[in-house]
Amino acid sequence: MITQDEVKQISSRWCAENMGMSADNSWEEISSIVYCTEVFKCDDTVIAVRHIDIEYSFGEYYEVGEDTDLFSFICTLCNLPLSSSAGKGMPEEQEIVIYQAE
Numbered sequence: 001m002i003t004q005d006e007v008k009q010i011s012s013r014w015c016a017e018n019m020g021m022s023a024d025n026s027w028e029e030i031s032s033i034v035y036c037t038e039v040f041k042c043d044d045t046v047i048a049v050r051h052i053d054i055e056y057s058f059g060e061y062y063e064v065g066e067d068t069d070l071f072s073f074i075c076t077l078c079n080l081p082l083s084s085s086a087g088k089g090m091p092e093e094q095e096i097v098i099y100q101a102e
Helices: 004-018 069-078
Strands: 030-042 045-056 061-065 094-100
Touching: 004 030, 004 045, 004 069, 030 069, 045 069, 061 069
Parallel strands: none
Antiparallel strands: 030 045, 030 094, 045 061
């Protein structure tokens, strides 16, 4: 799990990248941050999609895509893999809770 200070950093980066504004106290509304890998199969093709969900106490959530700087920042902060496991066997679906509000 990450600290509240790290949640503030993530919130600040999210607001700056997506809304062009400072985070102020919006980090206080974050209820959870979850690292997700989803696996989709279609015939012989397997596609693994990684993203990070930032969920808010008022019911909204935002998906941080694998191709963003914020995704890389969070993965580095939490020691999560920066690259997918493509070519290393069948990917597995997973959800890792990296922050849960008390």
